[in-house]
Amino acid sequence: MSQRLFVKGNEAVAMAAIEAGCRYYFGYPITPQSDIPEYLSRELPKLNGEFIQAESEVGAINMLLGASATGVRAMTSSSSPGISLKQEGISYMAGSELPGVIVNISRSGPGLGGIDASQADYWQSVKGGGHGGYHIVVLAPASVQEMYDLTMLAFDLADIYRTPVMVLADSVVGQMKEALVPNPRPVTILPEKAWRVRGRREGTEQMIVKSLFLGDGELEAHNWKLHGKYDVMKENECRQELFMADDAQLVIAAFGSVARIAKTAILMARDAGMKVGLLRPITLFPFPTKAFQEVTLRCKKILDIELNNGQMVDDVRLSVARDAEVYFYGRPPGAGSLPVPEELFEQIKKHY
Amino acid sequence: MPQVFKRPVSLKDVPTHFCPGCQHGTIHRLVAEAMDEFGVRERTIGVASVGCSVFLYGYFDVDVVEAPHGRAPAVATGVKRARPDSFVFTYQGDGDLAAIGTAEIIHAANRGEDITVIFVNNTTYGMTGGQMAPTTMVGQKTSTSPYGRDRAKDGSPIRMAELLAQLGGVAFSARVAVNTPKNLMDAKKQIMNAFRYQVEGKGFSFIEALSTCPTAWGVTPIQANERIGGELIEYFPLGVYKDTAQWKPRIAPPAPVEQPGARAFPEFMNEI
Amino acid sequence: MGRIEIDEKRCKGCGLCTTACHLKLISLTREINVLGFTPAITTNRERCTGCALCARLCPDLAITVFKDK
Ligand SMILES: Cc1ncc(C[n+]2csc(CCOP(=O)(O)OP(=O)(O)O)c2C)c(N)n1
Ligand code: SF4
């Protein structure tokens, strides 16, 4: 399929979900992600799937929990205030080792905040937004094509690691229209979902999906198991993009929408003869620590840029070589605070 | 002599953790008997809630998904929509269903999800040590209403069976008790009715079972049982509040909800 | 003609069965069982009709009932 389409990022998410075999969607309206439920409410019934507009984001995440427990591919999407409501369910899904895809087209906060693009949900997403000390995989697309490709990847990673996976973007990537090549679903070897509840047909053993472990030592063992999985993810699943980083004297660290703007600023810098590059984490959890180590073996200056007051920069500082310097530039999200390339170019000049 | 009363096979042969005289055990047994009689054990998926009945999987010999506190009807919605051929029930306490989970129960009921909800009303939060619940009686002393529930401050006990009967998606709603042999026989009959609705794919069915919590009430099991027959049944009358097979509403009911049973699903189309 | 067997190890001594038996054939002992409760016992067994009401009211399924047809 080499067809090219001109679609919105949010639509690309919905299309990818269908291509990935997801037939169950549960959600609640919130700007700027409503294109996703709108698209799926139209398409899923045609595929004998189920679309439910839930009573709340709490309802939606728990419907996802229930559907996922039966072994089907299912998803929900929302934006920051709704994602806060979903944290309870995400913690239970992480604890119950249930796959599921959660899309956050994040918006500015705290509170009702605004509907502008925002990266202020980084901490909430990667540090385990609910209680109990868990992680979920977090993927950060920066283009419509990536919205599509990473959503499909999200379903695979969810099944492979039995974990919730979040696609974290914002209205820049979600509302923007770009060319999209709707690639077919990648062929991945997926584990059998032997753990799923199905009813005890043919006398199969009792299946229990739960996160309560009261026996002596049981919960500790369960948590060691979960954290063992996180270590495997860190080893195998880190993804990042390097852009003009080979000879760079200054490397910008940025993800999602801000990385796009940074690229334009980098080209401006290159035109001015400055060797500047980009390291863009695509997986925010697991964080591409090794990539930062490798880059900073040679390049000693990292300029971390975010649409918030500094969140990912914590992980960047923990990842770089000891003698590397990490500078930060960021603005809290809100109407008018999305940086322009010229502004970032100024920051490049300041630290180069 | 032949045995005339036996443990239902859907109930595991293990001792329960329930306190002496707690009727969670009795209600578990009636539900398991209904499961046996309809022969649905092999396709049943239970949804456990948070409360003294959290160990549903320890007692019922069926597959179980554990839901966060109050969310069982939403979890059951996901299970049933994904596996319309299964028999799905939730088992929830009054704190779980009538306080933290009100949004989930009302909307699952209103959508007419083809599930059965067993709601155990013991007028308190048993598991957390007997705090005030939305169902606590006016004047009832609990660990968080030490002067008795005050109607002016805390409102009145909520009657869920009546409330849910109002909703278009609800096919069956009844309140039962297991305090006397007669009420218990009737409870069994209504649980069977509730099951029948789901087995026939006819919509959301709801059973509110009054239950004792001698521990939190601070009385003996026999006194607790007497309280059910007195004060509780007086305020929470037993009976069938909606039975769509018989129901003749004065106002035109909302259009019947199309049930998932009628939908055609390819067998596990997206399962890998 | 009927007969009941009370599983002493399962009985929590709640006494609900004593209220169910219209012939008052069940009472609680003073002896403590493995669970630490005083379980129910039957007296005047020969009068049991095998109605099973005690067993139905028992929350712990501790009573088995036999009855001649
Ligand atoms: C979000 C959340 N809040 C509070 C609790 C604590 N909690 C556990 S059980 C329970 C109440 C149980 O009462 P009920 O549903 O009436 O069940 P019962 O034990 O009386 O059968 C509460 C408040 C919890 N587990 N989760
Ligand atoms: S605390 Fe109350 S509800 Fe819980 S097991 Fe004991 S008697 Fe039953």
Ligand SMILES: [Mg+2]
């Ligand atoms: Mg209760």
